[in-house]
Amino acid sequence: MATAVAPKGLEGIVATSSSICWIDGDAGVLSYRGIDIHELAQHSTFEETAYLLWFGRLPNLAELAAFTKELAAARTLDPKVVDFLRSVPTTGSPMEILRTAVSLLSLYDADEKDNSHEANVRKAYRLTSQIAMIVATFDRIRKGKSVVEADPSLSHAANFLWMLNGEKPSETAAHTFDIALILHADHELNASTFAARVIAATLADIHSAITGAIGALKGPLHGGANEATMRLLYAIDKAGADPAEYVRQMFADKKKISGFGHRVYHTEDPRATHLRRMSEELSRTAGNMKWFEMSRKIELFVKEQKKLNANVDFYSASTYTLLGIDIDLFTPIFAVSRIAGWTAHVIEQHDDNRLIRPRAEYVGPAYPSPYTPIAER
Numbered sequence: 001m002a003t004a005v006a007p008k009g010l011e012g013i014v015a016t017s018s019s020i021c022w023i024d025g026d027a028g029v030l031s032y033r034g035i036d037i038h039e040l041a042q043h044s045t046f047e048e049t050a051y052l053l054w055f056g057r058l059p060n061l062a063e064l065a066a067f068t069k070e071l072a073a074a075r076t077l078d079p080k081v082v083d084f085l086r087s088v089p090t091t092g093s094p095m096e097i098l099r100t101a102v103s104l105l106s107l108y109d110a111d112e113k114d115n116s117h118e119a120n121v122r123k124a125y126r127l128t129s130q131i132a133m134i135v136a137t138f139d140r141i142r143k144g145k146s147v148v149e150a151d152p153s154l155s156h157a158a159n160f161l162w163m164l165n166g167e168k169p170s171e172t173a174a175h176t177f178d179i180a181l182i183l184h185a186d187h188e189l190n191a192s193t194f195a196a197r198v199i200a201a202t203l204a205d206i207h208s209a210i211t212g213a214i215g216a217l218k219g220p221l222h223g224g225a226n227e228a229t230m231r232l233l234y235a236i237d238k239a240g241a242d243p244a245e246y247v248r249q250m251f252a253d254k255k256k257i258s259g260f261g262h263r264v265y266h267t268e269d270p271r272a273t274h275l276r277r278m279s280e281e282l283s284r285t286a287g288n289m290k291w292f293e294m295s296r297k298i299e300l301f302v303k304e305q306k307k308l309n310a311n312v313d314f315y316s317a318s319t320y321t322l323l324g325i326d327i328d329l330f331t332p333i334f335a336v337s338r339i340a341g342w343t344a345h346v347i348e349q350h351d352d353n354r355l356i357r358p359r360a361e362y363v364g365p366a367y368p369s370p371y372t373p374i375a376e377r
Contacts, residue, residue, distance in 0.1 A: 005361045011263065015356075016197065020053060020344050021188040028267040032186055033057065041274045046156050046181040046340070047071060053186055053344040054124060068155075074129035075150035075159065078108035082137065082147070090142035094135065094332045095223070099214040101134045102127070106207035115205060117351055123206050124343035131339050132156065135332045136163035157181055160336060165324060172285055173323055176278050180319060183271040183312065184334055186341025188264075192216040192223075196342050200349040201356040209346045214335055223331035225313035226320065228258035230327050233294055233317065243294045244301040251305065259314030260302050268309045275315035282322040291318035 006013050022031045030037040033052050040049055047068045051059045059067060081104055088097055106112050109126065111119040133150060140147050140163075148163045157178035161169040169177070187193070196213040200206070217223040236246045247257060262269055283292040295318050299310045320330055
């Protein structure tokens, strides 16, 4: 019986059902468990958002306090994992180091061989805290700086900035980063989340699924667009060029401008709305409007010329730079946030599992093709 051929890249194909995240690309809506991302960005915290993703509802005060305490208590790395971070080349890509370190974490996890719902939730706490620690710790080590111990009194966002920079972040910086984590926490069946669910569907452990997700995120067509955006801003600044004219020449040369357009959204990416505002506010606080003003000129020009909207990556570039974060940490920080969504999806997959095994349209030589003996070839 003939079957319909899926479009290239599975665009528009519904591959599973999920209660975690809903996107309306035409209306520019992103929601976690039915709650609009704008409300979460304005009123929530990363901890509350992670609770929502994992448990399906917002916590009350006591539940949030217990959740926050549990997440802070999970800020530990086995000494052998830290030894690994010290042993790798300091020139290694932070995403390569993170991918390998997360796989290593499973060997030192108390629930390594337990894939039950309860064990997966416990591992989700640990992975969420540990991924942030790995990114910050490796960055300190590669720069020849001392490793900063986690501070359980700080929020997840503030503790990451503390471990990364060795100084307590300002309230503005911590709040900005917290919102950025909320905005990136989940995004339905993106490439890395789908990879995680495919791996989890084999009943592989959660560490294997997250390692696979990080591998998918490492690809420049998924993660990395904000890195390319910031490199573009640096190049324009170094050339002393007008941003719009620089981009006009890039268009003439048939070069791609990162940070614009989206496979799902046909209007403005709702996450970009907040990151644009955050970039501007941070710029004003820092007394350095250069990156924001350049970004805004590029955004308006691309919108006028190509009718493309800025996506989540475009303004996250200047936002992270203003927070003192190096370019090659932008994609690992994506993982620092997205681990909340990845683990929610792995838990959901394990709770109601069926092996994910699609088919492919065969376009090879006609069947049957004869086998030609080697002497006759």
